Amino acid sequence: MASCKNNFFFPLFSDTSLSLSYWVPAFLASASVLLLLLSLAPFNRPFDTRLEIRAPMVASGAIKAFDSRLAENSSGGIDGCDIFDGRWVEDGSGPLYAPGSCPFIDDSFDCFKNGRPDSEFVRLRWRPRGCAIPRCAASEFTLIIFLFSVSDYNCSIEFFRSPFLVQEWETKEGKETLRLDVIDQASSDKYRNADFIVFNTGHWWTHEKTSLGKGYYQEGKHVHDTLSVVEAYARALHTWANWVDSSIRPNLTRVFFRGFSATHFKGGQWNSGGSCNGETQPIYNDTQLGRYPKMMSILEETIGGMQTPVYYLNITRMSDYRKDGHPSVFRHPQKGELRGQDCSHWCLPGVPDAWNELLYAAITSHH
Numbered sequence: 001m002a003s004c005k006n007n008f009f010f011p012l013f014s015d016t017s018l019s020l021s022y023w024v025p026a027f028l029a030s031a032s033v034l035l036l037l038l039s040l041a042p043f044n045r046p047f048d049t050r051l052e053i054r055a056p057m058v059a060s061g062a063i064k065a066f067d068s069r070l071a072e073n074s075s076g077g078i079d080g081c082d083i084f085d086g087r088w089v090e091d092g093s094g095p096l097y098a099p100g101s102c103p104f105i106d107d108s109f110d111c112f113k114n115g116r117p118d119s120e121f122v123r124l125r126w127r128p129r130g131c132a133i134p135r136c137a138a139s140e141f142t143l144i145i146f147l148f149s150v151s152d153y154n155c156s157i158e159f160f161r162s163p164f165l166v167q168e169w170e171t172k173e174g175k176e177t178l179r180l181d182v183i184d185q186a187s188s189d190k191y192r193n194a195d196f197i198v199f200n201t202g203h204w205w206t207h208e209k210t211s212l213g214k215g216y217y218q219e220g221k222h223v224h225d226t227l228s229v230v231e232a233y234a235r236a237l238h239t240w241a242n243w244v245d246s247s248i249r250p251n252l253t254r255v256f257f258r259g260f261s262a263t264h265f266k267g268g269q270w271n272s273g274g275s276c277n278g279e280t281q282p283i284y285n286d287t288q289l290g291r292y293p294k295m296m297s298i299l300e301e302t303i304g305g306m307q308t309p310v311y312y313l314n315i316t317r318m319s320d321y322r323k324d325g326h327p328s329v330f331r332h333p334q335k336g337e338l339r340g341q342d343c344s345h346w347c348l349p350g351v352p353d354a355w356n357e358l359l360y361a362a363i364t365s366h367h
Contacts, residue, residue, distance in 0.1 A: 081131030083358050084314040088282050088321055091125035093135075095349035096357075102348070108331045111347035116330040118280045121347065126318055126354040133361040160191065163204035166236045169218055177218040178210065180235040183243040192247050195254065196363065198313075199240075202260030202295060203344065205233045208271060233295055237302045245307045254363070255310040257303065258355065259296050261319035263344040264326060276343035277328040283321045290320055311362055315355050325351045 099112040099122065107113065126133075167182040191197055210216050210229055217227045219235070248255055265274025283289060296316050303312055331342040346352050 081128055083128040083131065083133055083361055084318060086126055086128035086318065088124045088318075089127045090123055092123070093125075095122040096135075096353050097349060099349055105348050107333075108342070109327060109345060109348045109350075111327050111330040111350075114327070114330040114333050116327075116347065120280060121282075121322075121324045122349045124282065124322075126358070133357055134364065135357065158191070162186070163201065163209075164236060165199070165201045165240045171218070171223070175215070175223070177216055177223055178232070178236075179218050180232055181219045181239055183239055188243065188247070193252065195252070196256070197248075197253060198256040198258060198359070200258045200260065201236075202293075203263075205229050205295060230294055230298070234298045234302075237299060241302050241306050244310065248308050250308050255308060256313055256359065256362070257299065257310055258313040258359075259299065259316040260293070261315060261344075261346070261351070262290060262317075262322075264323040265341075265343045270340075270342075270344060274343060275328070275341045276323060276326050277341055279324045279326070279328070282324050289317070292316070313355070313359060313362065315358070318354070319351055322346075322351050 099119075100110070112119075125135075162184040164178055165184055167179040167184050167186075169177045169179045169182075171177060204210075206229060210232070213224075213227050213229055213232065215223055215225060217224045217232045217235075244255060263270075264276045264279070266276060268274035293316060296314075300312065303310060325346050327342040327345060327347055329341055330347070331345075
């Protein structure tokens with residue numbers, strides 16, 4: 001049974017801003033991870049309250065059976081269940097924490113503070129087909145926040161940011177490139193001995209953010225004149241998978257890889273006038289969902305070829321239903337005309353809290 005004697009690492013994934021205050025609530029304020037610390041760590045051990053950001057780092061993980069089926073749970077609640085196959089349902093108990101109660105939430109994701117008038121989107125909860133996932137009680141969440149303040153456990157939670165997982169580089173000529181064949185070394189050495197690691201990458205792999213693939217990707221001393229972003233992503237994942245297989249000891253470290261979430265821009269993209277304002281209901285008709293991302297298929301293929309067991313947190317489809325969950329125009333207080341809408345990040349409380357509940361279920365089901 002693993003404890004929090006070492007570290008719980010969350011390499012920041014690339015479809016978010018650089019703000020720590022998004023990731024603290026996304027992984028902490030939902031209480032899922034904090035409750036995990038209660039359930040796994042011995043009560044007589046000192047608790048390291050370090051919360052660090054070190055640049056850069058983001059990564060990923062995999063499990064042989066990447067259909068996301070769980071092993072037997074001691075409670076019997078999710079035995080043999082694919083917790084990522086389900087639907088969103090109204091939940092009368094409301095969000096895991098009251099809007100405005102979490103001091104870590106960045107203003108860009110505090111939709112209530114920024115004037116969003118509707119609240120139905122925080123009353124939806126993810127329900128897997130054929131099983132129930134554990135829910136964190138508000139009283140337990142309050143207790144966890146208190147525990148973090150009194151330092152009772154020998155545990156640390158650390159965040160690393162690396163949008164691509166592999167090494168951002170600079171040639172002798174001063175040209176910025178991305179080394180597809182080198183893992184991001186600035187942070188990889190720091191978490192190889194963690195008890196749990198959650199990796200992710202995805203949304204930064206676009207042509208707009210990779211110089212359109214022209215003279216940007218490098219392997220060895222060779223800089224590719226042109227290379228598609230899909231091929232570059234596949235090569236980077238191969239580098240990451242080789243690093244995990246050669247550096248992680250499965251008997252000591254549990255590795256997770258969370259897929260990336262859907263965006264819901266209409267009439268353009270993030271940089272071309274796309275919008276999602278006025279969306280107050282999720283998608284109920286599966287035919288309206290987007291195509292499953294090619295990059296997630298590449299990730300699954302990579303996972304399937306790995307030696308190290310890595311659990312695939314497949315949140316892509318469940319997030320695709322939630323076109324109502326983005327900040328949209330409420331990414332800032334409504335003061336006059338606002339340029340640009342955020343249809344890729346999420347309001348908090350909101351969808352990321354459900355990801356945390358699933359992570360909590362996946363971890364506790366094996367302990």
